[in-house]
Amino acid sequence: MSDSIFSPAFGNRPSTLVGRTLTLDAILGGLDSEPGSKERSTLVLGQRGSGKTVLLWELADRAREKGFVVASPTVASDDMPNRIIEKIQDDGERYIKGGRGKLVGGTVGALGFSVGLQFSSEIQETKSFGYKLLKLSERLEQQNRGILVLVDEVQGSSPELKQLISAYLELVGEGRNAAIVFAGLPGAISSVLNDRVLTFLNRAHKVVLDPLPEGDIDAYFTHAFAAAGVQIAPELRREAARATKGSPYMLQLVGHNIVQYAGESGAVDERVLQEALESSRVSFERDVCETTLAALSGKDVAFLRAMAADEIESNMTDIAERMGVGADYAQKYRKRLIDTGIITATRRGYVAFAVPYLADHLRNNA
Numbered sequence: 001m002s003d004s005i006f007s008p009a010f011g012n013r014p015s016t017l018v019g020r021t022l023t024l025d026a027i028l029g030g031l032d033s034e035p036g037s038k039e040r041s042t043l044v045l046g047q048r049g050s051g052k053t054v055l056l057w058e059l060a061d062r063a064r065e066k067g068f069v070v071a072s073p074t075v076a077s078d079d080m081p082n083r084i085i086e087k088i089q090d091d092g093e094r095y096i097k098g099g100r101g102k103l104v105g106g107t108v109g110a111l112g113f114s115v116g117l118q119f120s121s122e123i124q125e126t127k128s129f130g131y132k133l134l135k136l137s138e139r140l141e142q143q144n145r146g147i148l149v150l151v152d153e154v155q156g157s158s159p160e161l162k163q164l165i166s167a168y169l170e171l172v173g174e175g176r177n178a179a180i181v182f183a184g185l186p187g188a189i190s191s192v193l194n195d196r197v198l199t200f201l202n203r204a205h206k207v208v209l210d211p212l213p214e215g216d217i218d219a220y221f222t223h224a225f226a227a228a229g230v231q232i233a234p235e236l237r238r239e240a241a242r243a244t245k246g247s248p249y250m251l252q253l254v255g256h257n258i259v260q261y262a263g264e265s266g267a268v269d270e271r272v273l274q275e276a277l278e279s280s281r282v283s284f285e286r287d288v289c290e291t292t293l294a295a296l297s298g299k300d301v302a303f304l305r306a307m308a309a310d311e312i313e314s315n316m317t318d319i320a321e322r323m324g325v326g327a328d329y330a331q332k333y334r335k336r337l338i339d340t341g342i343i344t345a346t347r348r349g350y351v352a353f354a355v356p357y358l359a360d361h362l363r364n365n366a
Contacts, residue, residue: 005224006256008283014252017058018220019212020051028062030205031148031179036172039205044183046209047341047355048288049249052183055209056150059181063148064091068179069140073152076184080160081129081167084149088136089117095143113139130167137176146177154184157195165198186341187295208341211246211356221255228259232268243277245356249288253280281357289361292342303333304353307343308362313352 007014017024030039046052056073063070071087074080093116112123112135119132137147149168154161164180171178182189182201186208193202218241225232232240240258244250257276262268268276293301306322307314320330334351337343344354353359 003228003256003259005228006252006259008249008252008256013054013057016220016224017051017054018248018251019216020055020058020209023207023209024055024058024062027059027181027205027207028066031063031066031068031146035146035175035177038203040179041168041201041204042179042181043189043201043204043206044181044209045186045189045206045341046183047185048291049247049284050209051248052209053152054248056152056181056183060148060150063179067144068146068148069095071147071149073150073183075153076151076155076158076161078160080151081163084164085129085132085136088133088140088147088149092117092136092140092145095140095145129163130170133167134170134174134176137171137174137178141177146179147171149178149180151180151182152184154182154192155188156191157198161192162195162198165200169200187339190339212244212248212251214241214244214246217241217244217246217251220251224255225258229266230259230262230268231266232258232262232273236268236270236273240273240277243280247284247288247356250280250284250356253283281360284357285361288355289358292355292358293361296342299333300337303330303337304342304358305362305366307351307353308359313346313350316349316351319351 005015027042027044030037030042033039044052044055053073060070060072069088069092071084071091074083074087077083112120112127114120117136117139119127119135123132123135133147140147149164151161151164168178168180182192182204184192192198218238221237221241225237240254244254254277257279258268258273261272261276261279263272293304296304302323303319306319309322310318316327316330316334319334320327323330334343338345338351342353342355342358343351346352
C-alpha cells in the first residue's frame with residue numbers, strides 16, 4: 001500500500017500535528033502580548049524526534065494568519081542572518097501591489113528600499129544585519145504586519161546567534177512588533193543560556209516538548225489508518241500507540257511501517273504488527289539512540305550503561321557502585337545528562353531514561 005499520511009524522516013512535515021495543540025496555542029498567545037514582552041521570545045527544547053521542526057513550521061503558518069511576516073525555520077549557521085533577511089523579504093512580498101513594488105500605504109524609496117522590500121544597493125552593501133532587520137520591521141508595520149523569526153537546530157553560542165539576538169533586542173528597544181522562537185536540543189540550549197552575552201534568553205518563555213499522550217496517538221491512528229485503508233483491531237492499534245512511547249518520530253515510523261507491512265489487503269494481524277514495530281524500533285535506534293550516544297563522552301555513556309541495568313528507574317548509589325566511582329563523581333554526570341534532557345530525575349536519589357528505547361539499545365549493544 002502507498003503511504004500518503006505518515007512522514008518518517010527528520011524535518012518532514014506530517015499531515016497532522018498530534019498532541020501539541022496546547023503548546024502551539026501557548027506560543028501563539030505570546031504573539032498577542034505587547035511588543036517586547038517575555039512571551040514574545042520562546043525557547044523550544046526537545047530531544048531528537050520530538051517534533052521541534054514540525055512545530056516551527058506549523059507555528060509559521062498560524063502566525064501568518066495572525067498578521068505576521070515569518071522568517072520560516074532557519075538553521076543556525078554562518079549564513080543565518082542573510083537568510084533571515086531574505087525570508088522576511090520573500091514572505092512580505094505578499095503585501096505588494098502590482099509589479100512595480102509599491103507597498104499598500106507605503107512610499108517607494110522610503111527607509112532605504114528601492115523596490116518593495118528590496119534594499120537599495122547602498123543599503124544592501126554597507127548596512128548591518130541589525131539595521132536591515134529594523135528597517136524591514138518599520139516598513140511592514142506600515143501595513144500592520146509584525147515579524148516572527150524562527151531559528152531551528154540551535155547548536156550553542158555563535159557569532160551569528162549573538163548577532164541575531166543583539167538585533168532582536170534593538171527591535172524590542174524600538175518597540176517594534178517582533179517575536180522570536182529558538183528550537184534545539186536541551187544540552188545545546190543550556191550552553192547558550194550559560195553564555196553571559198546571551199543572558200536575555202534566560203528570561204525567555206521556555207517550552208519543553210514532553211512525550212505525546214498515548215490517547216492522542218491512539219485517536220490519530222484510528223483516523224489515519226482508516227484513511228489509509230488499513231484494517232487493524234482496536235487492541236492491536238492501542239499496542240501500536242504504546243510502542244511509540246510518546247515520540248512523534250516513532251509515531252511516524254510505526255504508522256508508516258504498519259501501512260507498508262499491511263500489503264495490498266490492508267489487513268493487520270499480530271504478526272504484521274510485530275514486524276512493523278521491530279522495523280520501526282531498529283530505525284529509531286539508528287536515527288535517535290545512536291546519534292544521541294555519539295555526542296556524549298565515554299563517562300556519560302558509562303553512566304547510562306549503569307542505568308540500563310535497571311528496568312524503570314535507577315538509584316544513584318547503585319549507579320556509582322556499578323561505575324566504580326564515588327557518589328560526588330557520579331552526581332556530576334547525573335547533572336550533565338539531566339541538562340541535556342537524556343535522563344530525568346524521578347524522585348530524590350533516582351533517575352530514569354527520557355529518550356525512548358535508549359535503555360534497550362544499550363542493553364542490546366553491551
